[in-house]
Amino acid sequence: MRQRKTSTLLVQTPEGIVFSLLLAGPVTRFLAWAVDLACVGALASAVGSALALLGLLSPDFARGLAVLAYFVIQIGYGIFLEWFWRGQTIGKRLLRLRVMDAQGLRLQFSQIVMRNLLRFVDMLPAFYLLGGIACLASRRAQRLGDFAANTIVVRNPKIQEPDLDQLLAGKFNSLRDYPHLAARLHQRVSPREASVALQALIRRDELHAQARVELFSEIAAHFRSLVEFPPATTEGITDEQYLRNVLDILFRPQGLERQEILPAEPR
Amino acid sequence: MIIDLRKFIASERPHWRELESLLDRLSGDSAFKLSLEQLKHFHYLYERTSADLAKITTFASEPETRRYLESLVARAYGEIHETRQKPHRVAPLHWFFNTFPQTFRRHVRAFWLSVAITLVGSVFGAGVIAFDPDAKSVIMPFSHLQGDPRERVAREEKAASDRLSGMKGTFSSYLMTHNTKVSIYTLALGMTWGVGTMLMLFYNGIILGAVAADYLLAGQASFLVGWLLPHGSFEIPAILIAGQAGLVLGGALIGWGSRTSATARLRQISRDLVTLIFGVGIMLVWAGFVEAFLSQYHEPVIPYSAKISFGAVELCLLALFLAKSGSQLTGAELQTRNSNLR
Numbered sequence: 001m002r003q004r005k006t007s008t009l010l011v012q013t014p015e016g017i018v019f020s021l022l023l024a025g026p027v028t029r030f031l032a033w034a035v036d037l038a039c040v041g042a043l044a045s046a047v048g049s050a051l052a053l054l055g056l057l058s059p060d061f062a063r064g065l066a067v068l069a070y071f072v073i074q075i076g077y078g079i080f081l082e083w084f085w086r087g088q089t090i091g092k093r094l095l096r097l098r099v100m101d102a103q104g105l106r107l108q109f110s111q112i113v114m115r116n117l118l119r120f121v122d123m124l125p126a127f128y129l130l131g132g133i134a135c136l137a138s139r140r141a142q143r144l145g146d147f148a149a150n151t152i153v154v155r156n157p158k159i160q161e162p163d164l165d166q167l168l169a170g171k172f173n174s175l176r177d178y179p180h181l182a183a184r185l186h187q188r189v190s191p192r193e194a195s196v197a198l199q200a201l202i203r204r205d206e207l208h209a210q211a212r213v214e215l216f217s218e219i220a221a222h223f224r225s226l227v228e229f230p231p232a233t234t235e236g237i238t239d240e241q242y243l244r245n246v247l248d249i250l251f252r253p254q255g256l257e258r259q260e261i262l263p264a265e266p267r
Numbered sequence: 268m269i270i271d272l273r274k275f276i277a278s279e280r281p282h283w284r285e286l287e288s289l290l291d292r293l294s295g296d297s298a299f300k301l302s303l304e305q306l307k308h309f310h311y312l313y314e315r316t317s318a319d320l321a322k323i324t325t326f327a328s329e330p331e332t333r334r335y336l337e338s339l340v341a342r343a344y345g346e347i348h349e350t351r352q353k354p355h356r357v358a359p360l361h362w363f364f365n366t367f368p369q370t371f372r373r374h375v376r377a378f379w380l381s382v383a384i385t386l387v388g389s390v391f392g393a394g395v396i397a398f399d400p401d402a403k404s405v406i407m408p409f410s411h412l413q414g415d416p417r418e419r420v421a422r423e424e425k426a427a428s429d430r431l432s433g434m435k436g437t438f439s440s441y442l443m444t445h446n447t448k449v450s451i452y453t454l455a456l457g458m459t460w461g462v463g464t465m466l467m468l469f470y471n472g473i474i475l476g477a478v479a480a481d482y483l484l485a486g487q488a489s490f491l492v493g494w495l496l497p498h499g500s501f502e503i504p505a506i507l508i509a510g511q512a513g514l515v516l517g518g519a520l521i522g523w524g525s526r527t528s529a530t531a532r533l534r535q536i537s538r539d540l541v542t543l544i545f546g547v548g549i550m551l552v553w554a555g556f557v558e559a560f561l562s563q564y565h566e567p568v569i570p571y572s573a574k575i576s577f578g579a580v581e582l583c584l585l586a587l588f589l590a591k592s593g594s595q596l597t598g599a600e601l602q603t604r605n606s607n608l609r
């Protein structure tokens with residue numbers, strides 16, 4: 001296991017394969033907790049109303065049961081849901097977070113109980129101050145409960161499919177006339193480089209005119225240095241259009257129809 | 268470099284799907300076990316998918332497939348490299364009569380330390396009350412303990428009406444939840460390398476010692492024992508066991524004389540801590556019932572001798588349970604223990 005930066009945990013398997021886990025920061029986790037707190041409140045008031053009916057028969061029994069029910073909901077909410085949904089509560093589901101074993105192994109019931117019971121210390125002195133500080137200080141963004149239970153909280157951001165038809169080159173892409181160069185482009189462009197160019201295109205309207213020209217000129221120059229297409233194909237087109245053509249080749253290979261999107265959610 | 272991405276995905280997808288369905292079964296059904304052949308095939312699928320992930324990682328245009336494969340490899344990695352035993356199906360009786368007392372005995376040294384800290388606190392609390400009675404208002408947590416014990420005893424023994432009438436259920440629930448919260452704090456404060464747990468135990472000891480000394484000095488020994496023993500015989504050991512769990516947690520963090528990492532030590536004890544705290548929870552439920560429905564009634568309603576005998580029997584049974592229950596290991600447990608030792 002190695003660490004690249006605070007927001008990503010890379011797990012290297014003995015087979016030499018590396019997979020990455022995006023760590024959730026304290027703010028996202030606090031928001032998820034706020035959602036969960038609201039859920040606990042709603043659940044407790046629903047149970048309270050149901051028990052109020054029982055109060056007609058025996059007020060003392062109903063009150064006693066309400067005290068117990070609130071306690072069980074407060075403690076058991078996180079434990080039950082994280083066990084039932086393998087590491088998620090309603091708040092975590094909404095914010096696309098998940099509790100996982102810090103070594104990438106199977107999450108055990110005892111780990112879930114431990115991290116939820118140690119909340120009591122993380123919440124001290126108020127509003128998860130201790131837990132928040134621990135989370136910021138920890139390499140794996142762990143609060144004390146996570147440290148004791150050996151768990152981490154990861155983010156599974158939804159990959160939004162950009163509308164490629166709007167973004168990429170139209171029907172005519174002069175670069176496609178050179179299939180061998182297109183293949184070289186595939187070979188030389190790293191996923192990260194392709195993603196930079198795609199993001200620039202997606203956010204192009206947010207940039208000032210001058211900055212937009214400069215940015216696309218820089219990115220296009222980089223791609224030109226990777227694979228040189230004959231001047232005839234790039235003459236008369238802007239840097240932005242050149243990038244559209246490049247990404248069109250990268251993201252929409254000829255003859256490859258849209259693949260069925262595989263579920264990307266780890267379970 | 269993949270020459271034909273489309274062909275590659277089409278040919279590999281059946282293997283990914285197969286691995287995914289196997290993983291679903293493994294995580295969904297705790298009783299599902301793979302045969303040796305299936306296990307070999309599972310490992311083959313894992314290695315094949317890992318290799319596919321390595322190939323596709325370089326491919327700029329396939330982020331979804333890469334993420335999908337990453338999640339598959341991550342899940343399969345968790346299954347293959349997990350060495351801890353898969354949890355059994357829920358067996359509450361077996362857990363209560365075997366696992367809980369066995370776990371208690373496994374960490375009995377931490378329990379004795381917990382007892383010792385509480386005793387030191389009690390001696391301190393008793394000393395404070397004996398030598399400086401004015402400190403009572405600072406030490407006693409509840410207002411009804413701050414008056415003269417003789418007056419309280421006289422008042423409660425004369426009481427004509429049941430002051431808890433119509434609120435015994437609420438009082439009992441309050442006691443259960445409050446004491447369980449205190450126990451959870453006592454465990455959780457083990458994260459301060461055990462210091463927080465020790466302070467909690469010491470503080471509890473002070474209160475206990477102070478109350479006991481106050482009543483004993485006032486000559487109200489039988490009232491005191493009759494009042495505290497019926498519920499205290501479970502409540503006090505429960506807090507001591509919570510302290511034991513906190514000390515075990517603190518000990519794992521410090522790791523004296525251990526060559527393994529803190530992570531490995533915590534991983535080793537996490538199941539034991541959960542067992543202990545669940546056991547404490549059950550003990551406190553019983554203590555809550557007894558405290559609300561029995562402890563608050565004194566002579567002439569219930570003779571002190573009956574209350575004291577009841578408490579003494581409870582304490583003996585609890586000691587017997589923790590010392591002996593589940594001490595005869597079954598064949599399967601022996602096998603597990605041997606494999607752990609190896």
